[in-house]
Amino acid sequence: MLKRAIKRIIFLGIVGTLFIIPTNVYSRAVFKINATSTETKFIRGVRHTKIIGEIEYNGVRSPNIINYTGANLKVNKNVRVIVGDNNQNHGLERGNLRGQIYNTNLRYSGAVQIISGINGDFFHIGSTGTSVMAHVRDYEVVFPGTTHARTLIGFKSNGEVVHGKPTFTGYEVLVYDEDGALKLNQIKVSAFNRAPRNENEVIAYFGEYKKDVTSGGKKMVFSGIDVKSDGSGSRYFAKGKLDFITTGDAAIPNNGFVLVGESIFEEGLITETDTVVIQNVLGGEFADVRFAVGGFDYVVVDGEPQTTFLSEPSYHRTKKPCSSIGIKKDGTVFFVTVDGRQKPLGMEGVNLSELGEIMAYFGADYAINIDGGGSSTMAIFNEQTEEYDIVNSPSDGSLRENANAIFLAVGELEEPLPPVAFPDLRPVLSIPENIFFTDEGNLVFESVENAEYYQVLIDGKQKITTKTPSLFLDLDLGEYEIQIKAFGNHEEFKQSAYTPTMRVSFYSNGMLKLIEGMKNYGQKANQQKAEGE
Incomplete structure (x- = not known):
């Protein structure tokens, strides 16, 4: 096989947009890309390239428009892959x-900002529109997929990417303490929505059960934070808080669930401050993925474009719009769309063999095709308008609704605390005391023995970390609720509880003078009144 030709690039600009003049930009023994125009720009470390021209495969030429977006996650530490959807709580x-x-x-409240992205997995056309493969969002398997026979692409917090056919260990009850640390006593779920056969079985009941839970002895009733079902009776995701325990009949709360089984009643395992998750747990190399999205065929393996596929010939041989995820050994992850079904406008589309050649052109060591056709869509953040531009030409003439999407985003996502042993025998740190504000606006409190850092919680949402018991809070004018907790070595000490809520007000200098003047006026008025008496 001939080695890929080295392409010559002439840079006509340095800042903003780079215009590239190709000279036979890419050529293999049977494949060639001839670009009439290529435009590349970078947005906060994320590259977007658009190629207009034609491809030639086995001597057959076809007009096409190709869009690429990618970033090297090892070099650009601020860039990460995340998976998103349109799911609201209690729905798919x-x-x-x-x-x-x-x-x-x-969802991530400003912690990250999406820079670019494309549509995600294939989906079932119907009322739920669920993805075909598993959909993992921030460590949660919000949908396990209706098959495990295709390819799953998983992204870990350390930048590692895994791909292949996933394995699952089954549904489990996962218990997270009030600080989000997993208690290392996961409980296997035996079944859904049926009576337990013995006291060792753990049964989860959801609204589809349609009646009260009457069997099984003691029952835990949970208020749901997020409960999802595709209506099959076998695929669920649930997250909730313990509401109450009963030995009588238990009605299943609206958007809630009920658990039955001796093992869940171990003392201290599930408390009212814990969060309980029920999900189908990924195993093997996918066990600790933070995000994952499904695909179908490998179109590149070990740097080589593929010519045989799992999908039916009627699918992989047909020219159409396509989307694909590419992975490079140097840490680059990239997404590609190829427009199609619009040949008069210069967009014929490609089959999977041609898609593999395009992904190899961009340097993929592995590439997987994801949902294409009218689903193929790419969006890029426009820094001037602060909106998202659709940079390709979806063949439906409008944006199709899909099950999920995959993005390149900038920012930091908070990592959950490491799991803790159960029962948790670690000593608990003391609560910070003697909290006050200096005239300069510094928050000051006494240090806590064995504390390594402190977390300041503002209005129950914003968290600020400090290693010292003094912190300048750069807040807008207004009133705030402040709480503080202490953290030590997580393996040796359990973090403290939050301090009682402290309400503080931040005023402008003019407002402070007005308040001081009102105080002085009140004091003088009281003094004059006292003298008059």
């Missing part, structure tokens, strides 16, 4: 790419 909902971007940015 499809959404178009712009809607999924909005929903995902909102």
Whole structure:
């Protein structure tokens, strides 16, 4: 096989947009890309390239428009891959790419910002529109997929990417303490929505059970934070808080669930401050993925474009719009869309063999095709308008609603605390005391023995970490609720509880003078009144 030709690139600009003049940009024995124009730009470390021209495969030429977006996650430490959707709590909902971007940015509350993204997995056309493969979002298997026979692409917090056919260890009850640390006593779920056969079985009941839970002795009733079902009776995701325990009949709360089984009643395992998750747990190399999205065929393996595929010939041989995820050994992850079904406009589309050649052109060591056709969509953040531009031409003429999407985003996602042993025998740190504000606006408190850092919670949402018991809070004018907790070595000490809520007000200098003047006026008035008496 001939080695790929080295392409010559002439840079006409340095800042903003780079225009590239190709000279036979890419050529293999049977494949060639002839670009009439290539435009590349970078947005916060994320590259976007658009190629307009034609491809030639086995002597057959076809006009095409190709869009690429990618970043080296090892070099650009601030860039990460995340997976999003249009799901709201207690539902599985499809959404178009712009809607999924909005929903995902909102979910992470400014911790990360999406820069680019494409549509995700194939999905079932119907009322639920669920993804075909597993959908993992922030360590949660929000949907396990209806098959495990295709390819799953998983992304870990350390930048590692895993891909292949996933394995699952089965449904488990996972218990997280009030600080989000997993208690190392996961409980296997025996079945859903049926009576237990013995006291060792753990049964989870959801709203589809349609009646009260009457068997099984003691029952734990949970208020649901998020409960999802595809209606099959066998695929669920649930997250909730313990509401109460009863030995009588238990009604299943709206958007809640009930657990039955002796093992869940071990003292201290599930308390009212814990969060309980029920999900189908990924195993093997996928065990600790933070995000994952499904695909189908490998189109590149070990750097070589593929010519045989799992999908039916009627699918992989047909020219159509395509989307793909590429992975490089140097840490680069990239997404590609190829427009199609619009040949008069210069967009014929490609089959999977041609898609593999395109992904190899961009340097993929591995590449997997994801949902294509009218689903193929790419969005790029526009720094001037602060909106998201659709940079390709979806063949439906509008944005299709899909099950999920995959993005390149900038920012930091908070890592959960490491798991803790159960029962938890670690000593608990003391609560910070003697909290006050200096005239300069510094928050000051007494240090706590064995504390390594402190977390300041503002209005129950914003968290600020400090290693010292003094912190300047750069807050807008207004009133705030402040709480503080101490953290030590996680393996040796359990973090303290939060301090009682402290309400503070931040005023402008003018407002402070007004308040001081009102105080002085009140004092003088009281003094004059006293003298008059």
